[in-house]
Amino acid sequence: MYHTYNPPHIPGLHLLPMGKTELDDPLLSNLDETTRYYLDYYSRCVCKLFIMYDSTVNPLRNVIGAAFDSPLLLSSIIALSSRHRANSKLSYSQGRLVTSSTILTDTDHTALRFKHKTLRGLSDAVNDPQLRALDATVTSAFLLLFLDLLESGSGTWNIHLEGVKKLITQIETHTRPKGTVQQDFGTYLTSIREFVSRQVYVIENLGPTYANPELLSNTPIGPIPLRATKQPLQQKLEHSYLGCPEYILDALGAFSSSRDFLLSSRPRSEADLETRIHRIDDIQELSKLAESYKLGAQIYGRRILDALIAEETSQDHLVRRLISVIHELESDANLFKCILWPMVIAGLESREQVHRKFISGCLEKFWLETRCLNVVNTGTILRRVWQWEEREDSTPKLWIFRIGQLGGDWLLV
Known part of the structure; x- marks a missing residue:
């Protein structure tokens, strides 16, 4: 079991106002x-x-x-x-x-x-x-x-x-x-x-x-x-930064590679992507953290496959489950700060106002934990996507292509 670790001061240092630091080392x-x-x-x-x-x-x-x-x-x-x-x-x-x-x-x-x-x-x-x-x-x-x-x-x-x-x-x-x-x-x-x-x-x-x-x-x-x-x-x-299992990272790399081929001149069949998807072994519930990345990867991968075969699959059940897992992780500060990536997936796919409000609240809590401005920008991005979907009555699957057009190439982890 892991507990919160309180690091000792560097010898001779105390986190005091500037000018009041004691020096011994x-x-x-x-x-x-x-x-x-x-x-x-x-x-x-x-x-x-x-x-x-x-x-x-x-x-x-x-x-x-x-x-x-x-x-x-x-x-x-x-x-x-x-x-x-x-x-x-x-x-x-x-x-x-x-x-x-x-x-x-x-x-x-x-x-x-x-x-x-x-x-x-x-x-x-x-x-x-x-x-x-x-x-x-x-x-x-x-x-x-x-x-x-x-x-x-x-x-x-x-x-x-x-x-x-x-x-x-x-x-x-x-x-x-x-x-x-x-x-x-x-x-x-x-x-x-x-x-x-x-x-x-x-x-x-x-x-x-x-x-x-x-x-x-x-x-x-x-x-x-x-x-x-x-x-x-x-x-x-x-020694882990985010805790995302390696086999899920492999799958995400394959998904993004397939998305890139969609916009290139090189053809890629549905069977090719299916081969990549099926490389992922069945994921055991080792932890809620792993499950959040698993659900995010499934949602993202399905959107890529939908684009390849010109279909749109309802993923409401996966989104609801992902929202539930995020809610369960809220109480663990160590794990909560590791789930911005799946949190964004949930926000991009959410159609219900109650879910969007929940994700917005999580982002504010995430900001208080980390003070990373990419979290603040995540909130802005999601609001723009939601407004765009409501204005154009568009489908969720298009975000995989248009997310990079919302002000930059975002690293949301």
Whole structure:
């Protein structure tokens, strides 16, 4: 059984107002108060958001030690922390109003400054053969994906994902020079490398659902083959971002691939898609979390198949069940923050006002848990889809093609 984990302070750090942080650890003696504050903020408030179960082996928290010797990783952590801190001052309704003309706070300026510093540092690192092969460089680039979620959920996430994939393929464990940061923090960075590889796999399968076709490349990631790494269930859960089972991710990847072919010149028969669908084994109810992704995948896959054979299948019973599962997961904060993707599926397919109102309420609760602006934008997207359906009296199946036209290529996870 997993319980809420309360991380200890980084030695010598206390999450107090700026200027009141106490310093005891020699590693922190050369850091300014802004850096000390946001390192502690990252440990306490950010790391737990992007892992299903927080614990002492959270790979996101374990890289803090490596950040002391990597200015790039340190700036990436501060950019992420300060953006979350800025978002935490906003209400759900205020989040919808954030635009380029919004008056910026000091925290906003800090977030932008360190984001710019991170992007500049990454630009330099990818042009240096040694730096681009460091795990700290890959980790810094990967954290930008979480920053994309906090900022909006649209814009550059696909570019950052492709960049991380390319960097991962260039890591050569056996050719690193001795005495580097890689050796000193080898255990932590090996852990984060495996975590990054797995989460890239998650995002590249979930991400295309709400984006335009062929947004991502089919470049495989390495050097750690995902299927060759079999770990105990407990360790997987403690290192899992969203908890979506791998076989469902495989199915979603196949669905999105089939959707892409629908808009290409290459023909694809119904039998081809059926083959992909039937690859999925019968899913046992290992948890309500797995069931929510299963239902979302079934609904999404049916919409793809409907488009291929020019039919429309009623999925009201699946939508009602998905709504019920989401309701059951509301009381578990650890699992609730993992189900934005199936929640959006439920919202896009809901025709009843009571269901739409329920999903809207869940999104507001989700915002309070995570402070990611992509959740706020999700609410805006769903309202536009609902208004569009009511105005045009259209069918739900069309959202698989038009979702990417609603203001961007959305990463709603």
